[in-house]
Amino acid sequence: MSEFKSVPTDAFDEPLNENPPYTPTTTSEPINPSEPKTGFDINYLKTVPGALKIMAMILDILGFICALVDISWTFYGAGYVQWATMSGFIVTMIFFIFHAFNIFGRLPGFWELYEFIYLVIISIEMAIAAIVCAARAGFGPSIIAACVFTAIASVIYIMDAVLAYRIWKEAREKRLKEARGGQILSSCIIF
Numbered sequence: 001m002s003e004f005k006s007v008p009t010d011a012f013d014e015p016l017n018e019n020p021p022y023t024p025t026t027t028s029e030p031i032n033p034s035e036p037k038t039g040f041d042i043n044y045l046k047t048v049p050g051a052l053k054i055m056a057m058i059l060d061i062l063g064f065i066c067a068l069v070d071i072s073w074t075f076y077g078a079g080y081v082q083w084a085t086m087s088g089f090i091v092t093m094i095f096f097i098f099h100a101f102n103i104f105g106r107l108p109g110f111w112e113l114y115e116f117i118y119l120v121i122i123s124i125e126m127a128i129a130a131i132v133c134a135a136r137a138g139f140g141p142s143i144i145a146a147c148v149f150t151a152i153a154s155v156i157y158i159m160d161a162v163l164a165y166r167i168w169k170e171a172r173e174k175r176l177k178e179a180r181g182g183q184i185l186s187s188c189i190i191f
Contacts (some may be wrong), residue, residue, distance in 0.1 A: 038104060044100045049167075052160040053096045059153035060089035063129070066146035073139040077132040081146055084129040088122045088153065112168035119161035126154035 044050040065084040067078050095115055098104050104111045133147030 002133050016029045038106065039101065041100055041102055042100065049160060049163050050096070050099065052156055052163070053092055053099070056091055056092050056153055056156045056160065059149045060085045060092065060125055063146050063153060064089065064150035066149060067133070069142040070140040073136045073143060076136050076139070078136075081129045081132055081150065084122075084125045085146075085150065085153075088126060088157075091118060091122070110168075110171075112164065112171045116164040116168050118159060119157055123154050123157035123161055124155055126150050145146065 006095060045054070064082055067081040067085065070078075095118070098107075098111075127150075128153040130147050133143050137144050137147060
């Protein structure tokens with residue numbers, strides 16, 4: 001049969017080591033006061049870019065409704081106008097929410113540049129939608145209204161693109177300055 005080994009009982013009588021082999025430490029990162037806090041910023045609604053985004057969203061919805069009302073031009077460009085206005089509304093609302101809740105400061109990437117590129121593209125789309133509506137204006141008064149709303153939205157998107165370009169340029173210069181350790185270097189070429 002099998003033999004049992006005897007274990008000395010005094011091995012269990014030693015007190016447990018109360019000190020673990022590691023020392024827990026906690027560190028807290030300093031709060032950066034220059035970093036914007038996430039939360040709804042009511043002051044963004046009072047800025048020019050915020051007001052432009054609100055106006056663009058309202059015009060997009062109105063243009064979409066006007067393009068949707070008259071079904072006589074469904075096969076003659078209504079689908080494009082509806083797509084352009086609704087896609088403009090959705091993406092502009094996303095950018096508006098990102099700005100209003102200070103989310104852009106926490107996301108990696110060049111969001112100022114992304115927004116500028118989007119605004120250029122959507123302003124071209126709205127101009128094309130206005131041209132499509134103007135070409136089909138004989139189908140009804142709602143199409144004329146859609147033409148007016150998309151044309152005004154195109155102008156507002158262009159104004160927002162100009163402001164976004166200025167913001168992107170300032171952010172780019174700030175990043176370059178931080179990357180160079182505070183040195184400002186000239187970027188012009190002398191011939």
